[in-house]
Amino acid sequence: MKVGLFIPCYINQLYPQVAIATLELLEKLGVDVYYPKGQTCCGQPLGNSGYEGDAKGSCQVFVENFKEYDYIVGPSGSCIYHVKKHFDIIEQTPEVVKVRNNAYELCEFIVKILGKTDLGASFPHKVGLHKSCHGLRGLHLGSCSERMDPPFSTEEDLLNNVKGLELMSLTRKDECCGFGGTFSVFEEAISVKMGKDRIQDHLDNNVEVITGADHSCLMHLEGLINRNKQPLRVMHIAEILNSSI
Amino acid sequence: MSHAEKATIFNKNEAKVNWHDKALWYVREKRDNAAHGVKEWEYLRDLASAIKANVLSDLDTYLVEFEANALKNGIKIHWASDAEEHNAIIGKILDDNKAEKVVKSKSMLTEECHLNPYLEAKGIEVVDTDLGEYIVQIAKETPSHIVLPAIHKTKEEVDELFQEHLGTKPSNGNPEYLTNEARKHLRGKFLKADVAITGVNFAIADTGGFVVCTNEGNADMGSHLANVHIASMGIEKIIPKEAHLGIFLRLLARSATGQPITTYSSHFNKPAEGKEMHIVIVDNGRTEQLSREDFRASLHCIRCGACMNTCPIYRRSGGHSYDATIPGPIGSILSPGKDLTKHSSLPFASTLCGSCSNVCPVKINIHEQLYKWRQIIVKDIKQPMVKKSILKIAASVLAKPKIYDFAGKSARFMLKHAPRFMIYNKLNAWGKARELPEIKNENFDQWYKINRKK
Numbered sequence: 001m002k003v004g005l006f007i008p009c010y011i012n013q014l015y016p017q018v019a020i021a022t023l024e025l026l027e028k029l030g031v032d033v034y035y036p037k038g039q040t041c042c043g044q045p046l047g048n049s050g051y052e053g054d055a056k057g058s059c060q061v062f063v064e065n066f067k068e069y070d071y072i073v074g075p076s077g078s079c080i081y082h083v084k085k086h087f088d089i090i091e092q093t094p095e096v097v098k099v100r101n102n103a104y105e106l107c108e109f110i111v112k113i114l115g116k117t118d119l120g121a122s123f124p125h126k127v128g129l130h131k132s133c134h135g136l137r138g139l140h141l142g143s144c145s146e147r148m149d150p151p152f153s154t155e156e157d158l159l160n161n162v163k164g165l166e167l168m169s170l171t172r173k174d175e176c177c178g179f180g181g182t183f184s185v186f187e188e189a190i191s192v193k194m195g196k197d198r199i200q201d202h203l204d205n206n207v208e209v210i211t212g213a214d215h216s217c218l219m220h221l222e223g224l225i226n227r228n229k230q231p232l233r234v235m236h237i238a239e240i241l242n243s244s245i
Numbered sequence: 246m247s248h249a250e251k252a253t254i255f256n257k258n259e260a261k262v263n264w265h266d267k268a269l270w271y272v273r274e275k276r277d278n279a280a281h282g283v284k285e286w287e288y289l290r291d292l293a294s295a296i297k298a299n300v301l302s303d304l305d306t307y308l309v310e311f312e313a314n315a316l317k318n319g320i321k322i323h324w325a326s327d328a329e330e331h332n333a334i335i336g337k338i339l340d341d342n343k344a345e346k347v348v349k350s351k352s353m354l355t356e357e358c359h360l361n362p363y364l365e366a367k368g369i370e371v372v373d374t375d376l377g378e379y380i381v382q383i384a385k386e387t388p389s390h391i392v393l394p395a396i397h398k399t400k401e402e403v404d405e406l407f408q409e410h411l412g413t414k415p416s417n418g419n420p421e422y423l424t425n426e427a428r429k430h431l432r433g434k435f436l437k438a439d440v441a442i443t444g445v446n447f448a449i450a451d452t453g454g455f456v457v458c459t460n461e462g463n464a465d466m467g468s469h470l471a472n473v474h475i476a477s478m479g480i481e482k483i484i485p486k487e488a489h490l491g492i493f494l495r496l497l498a499r500s501a502t503g504q505p506i507t508t509y510s511s512h513f514n515k516p517a518e519g520k521e522m523h524i525v526i527v528d529n530g531r532t533e534q535l536s537r538e539d540f541r542a543s544l545h546c547i548r549c550g551a552c553m554n555t556c557p558i559y560r561r562s563g564g565h566s567y568d569a570t571i572p573g574p575i576g577s578i579l580s581p582g583k584d585l586t587k588h589s590s591l592p593f594a595s596t597l598c599g600s601c602s603n604v605c606p607v608k609i610n611i612h613e614q615l616y617k618w619r620q621i622i623v624k625d626i627k628q629p630m631v632k633k634s635i636l637k638i639a640a641s642v643l644a645k646p647k648i649y650d651f652a653g654k655s656a657r658f659m660l661k662h663a664p665r666f667m668i669y670n671k672l673n674a675w676g677k678a679r680e681l682p683e684i685k686n687e688n689f690d691q692w693y694k695i696n697r698k699k
């Protein structure tokens with residue numbers, strides 16, 4: 001099984017530690033993982049801003065980079081969702097279809113494809129899970145509070161197996177954090193208010209570390225936490241799953 | 246003003262935002278609990294959605310069937326292609342009956358058509374009898390929510406309003422007292438009304454009857470006391486069979502307020518002896534929306550308001566920030582179809598979190614339609630130069646890995662080494678309330694080159 005590691009543009013530039021943790025974790029799990037050169041972006045920011053048509057170039061680059069792999073795995077639910085959901089703007093050649101079908105968010109890949117939930121990690125902290133919307137409602141990484149389906153959560157299955165980790169329950173289990181890509185600047189007031197409210201929920205429930213499978217949401221929350229000097233840390237779920245004492 | 250600007254103003258009073266958010270979240274949770282009590286909930290949603298899709302695919306036939314059956318029952322049917330015609334038809338019925346006083350139960354359609362100002366200009370007294378609508382009417386405002394029209398007002402504000410308009414005593418916002426006073430006042434209006442106007446929740450093709458849902462019984466009170474009952478309905482209100490009500494009534498009340506059933510689900514089939522019953526069937530842009538394949542499903546809406554209660558943006562920006570008859574997520578996909586320029590900011594008033602589509606009892610893919618409206622808006626409506634050029638440049642950079650690599654490195658260099666005032670200033674909406682990420686010495690590409698050689 002050949003796996004292509006997809007590192008979203010903002011993680012590559014701003015959060016290399018998340019990319020490193022993802023790579024190391026996959027290697028630890030015995031995956032034959034490659035990092036194709038020349039990755040840019042999945043085109044999500046353009047699509048969500050209404051410029052989907054201009055994103056064709058970046059879609060093509062993406063497919064070109066990953067067409068030879070059995071699976072494409074990335075530590076960002078919303079980017080993977082974009083590949084799966086919105087790459088219909090380019091011609092659906094067999095290569096494009098293959099890439100779209102085989103793109104997986106990291107947690108889902110580990111649980112569904114590798115069939116593992118206990119990764120031998122240990123992280124003795126009180127953790128709050130931020131369930132990012134595109135991963136949750138788009139990729140169905142878990143059941144959503146609005147729907148009356150049987151409850152499950154891919155990320156919780158993984159976190160519950162981390163030694164010493166205490167998963168704190170939140171008052172609003174899956175409310176949006178207000179990042180929303182360009183929404184975060186064009187609707188600044190609401191975006192900030194949503195983020196503050198989400199953070200307060202974690203604080204109220206004694207969380208020490210907020211984690212999640214989408215670092216864009218975490219970047220927004222971290223920006224607020226740092227500005228307001230709140231006693232919370234933000235870590236990508238890959239960093240937690242890759243940690244040991 | 247754009248949604249973002251109005252939302253910014255609403256957010257100046259954070260305590261009020263918190264209160265508004267909690268009040269609506271409470272309704273959302275009540276809805277969750279009620280829905281959990283129905284094991285076939287998701288199945289009901291599928292059914293309701295399929296029935297609505299069927300209705301829309303054969304709407305003309307169903308409408309004609311409905312008309313024929315209603316006529317047989319002695320109901321008078323009128324067709325209005327737009328708001329103007331709708332108002333004129335109602336004006337004429339009032340003239341024919343020499344009516345001067347009208348009571349009206351909740352109807353978003355009459356709001357959409359601006360019926361009240363039209364009738365008032367004709368010298369007719371119109372009183373909204375739904376308590377929330379009544380509050381909004383005397384405050385000279387518009388509803389901020391389709392089920393809870395006055396949800397933007399605290400009970401203290403209502404107290405003051407009632408003191409001014411009804412002469413009530415200060416009560417510190419005692420809801421029981423205020424409701425009772427309003428009830429007393431409205432009773433007089435009901436007794437004197439010549440005509441009662443109601444909305445329509447469901448119009449049943451195979452019987453020619455219709456159903457109006459209220460929690461206060463005000464539709465019944467009005468229509469039973471007045472000699473003339475006029476019901477206004479959009480063409481999409483049709484359901485094929487009376488048996489389908491079992492699906493829709495169960496979904497509607499639970500989705501709207503978490504009640505197992507609306508307090509009054511009143512069935513109207515024919516006028517009482519010596520009285521008149523009219524139905525005005527209104528298009529007003531609906532056939533145009535029907536013709537837009539991507540947006541057709543927006544006409545499934547049964548106006549339960551659940552998408553507003555769940556929307557994290559609606560809860561924190563208030564209904565008036567949408568500047569449209571129907572606010573919130575559903576309003577944001579309906580309004581651009583009516584006036585793309587005026588409502589062009591609405592599809593962007595969302596993070597596309599998808600919660601609206603998940604709660605919607607008739608399974609409208611609201612967040613996907615928001616995405617689609619965005620694609621249309623940037624093509625058809627002039628965009629601010631800055632936004633456009635930034636995104637265009639981004640597109641060409643992202644399509645070329647080499648330039649991207651360079652742009653990424655130099656941007657990181659700038660962020661790391663530029664003085665704080667250059668980064669955190671008015672132009673940087675991100676940095677107003679948030680820190681930018683701390684910049685590391687190398688990006689992942691550089692790390693990989695050094696640490697992994699494959």
Ligand code: SF4
Pocket residue numbers: 500545546547548549550551552553575601604605606607608609
């Ligand atoms: S769109 Fe759906 S959730 Fe929103 S008001 Fe209409 S029926 Fe209710």
